[in-house]
Amino acid sequence: MSKKSSINRDAPLPAVAAKALAALRARTPARLVVGRAGPSYRTATQLELREDHAAAVDAVQTEMDLVRDFGQELVDACELFEVRTLAESKAEYLKRPQLGRQFGPEAQAAIREQCPGNVDLQIAIGDGLSAAAVATGVPALLPLVIDGAQQHGWSVGRTFAIRYCRVGILNEIGELLAPRVVVLLVGERPGLVTAESLSAYMAFRPRRGHTDAERNLISNIHARGIPPQRAAERILALAAQMMQAETSGVAIKEQLPGQAIGKQAPRIS
Numbered sequence: 001m002s003k004k005s006s007i008n009r010d011a012p013l014p015a016v017a018a019k020a021l022a023a024l025r026a027r028t029p030a031r032l033v034v035g036r037a038g039p040s041y042r043t044a045t046q047l048e049l050r051e052d053h054a055a056a057v058d059a060v061q062t063e064m065d066l067v068r069d070f071g072q073e074l075v076d077a078c079e080l081f082e083v084r085t086l087a088e089s090k091a092e093y094l095k096r097p098q099l100g101r102q103f104g105p106e107a108q109a110a111i112r113e114q115c116p117g118n119v120d121l122q123i124a125i126g127d128g129l130s131a132a133a134v135a136t137g138v139p140a141l142l143p144l145v146i147d148g149a150q151q152h153g154w155s156v157g158r159t160f161a162i163r164y165c166r167v168g169i170l171n172e173i174g175e176l177l178a179p180r181v182v183v184l185l186v187g188e189r190p191g192l193v194t195a196e197s198l199s200a201y202m203a204f205r206p207r208r209g210h211t212d213a214e215r216n217l218i219s220n221i222h223a224r225g226i227p228p229q230r231a232a233e234r235i236l237a238l239a240a241q242m243m244q245a246e247t248s249g250v251a252i253k254e255q256l257p258g259q260a261i262g263k264q265a266p267r268i269s
Helices: 015-026 043-061 066-070 072-078 090-095 097-101 105-114 131-151 169-177 228-245
Strands: 081-084 121-126 160-163 181-187 198-204 215-221
Touching: 066 072, 066 131, 072 131, 081 105, 090 097, 097 169, 105 169, 121 131, 121 169, 131 181, 131 198, 131 228, 169 181, 169 198, 181 228, 198 228, 215 228
Parallel strands: 081 160, 121 160, 121 181
Antiparallel strands: 181 198, 198 215
């Protein structure tokens, strides 16, 4: 019987393999070929995982603050103000998601009083499940979207921020202000790769009873994903598609900037 050869897993990789692995890791933040110590991660990998998990927890638990997160200059320039959903606290918001999809009477009155109705584009900012994503992504993205919309000749409503926000609040905004298109910039659930992923949920004339089937999404807006300039271009192009087709959701297939704009029926796969 031949003797089994032993493999030294800690031996340095050949130059070609090391170069290929470095190129692979440069293309993705995923933890690839990190090695192991027996059946477990190596200490360095385990510490990185704990650090990233802590960042994800902090992103969920941190409260949004307009001046701290966006800066006084942006708050003043956009006349940002804040309202809250029916959730009374972050803990209640996490336990009872439905409360994050509705405004109370006080928030409804504030929105009606301070925001014009029947505009072409209404933007709202929601803390969602990552205040870190909102703080990181909104300051660069929001001015680009507003400026681009004005260059299109669209009327733009007054932007406001929503504390304890879920995506379904789009329907409430549509009921209150009747805009053609609503854009909700919201912090997404953080993972172990990034806690700063922002998304833009969009809908044409959203109303109560609308579901995800009536909405479109541009996700992964962060440093390792879609940069602000590209995200703004896609948001504006998708809004133009919605206005032309007078619909949103599964009836719209996003046409990236530079492609023809038009309505396309959903494909069945």
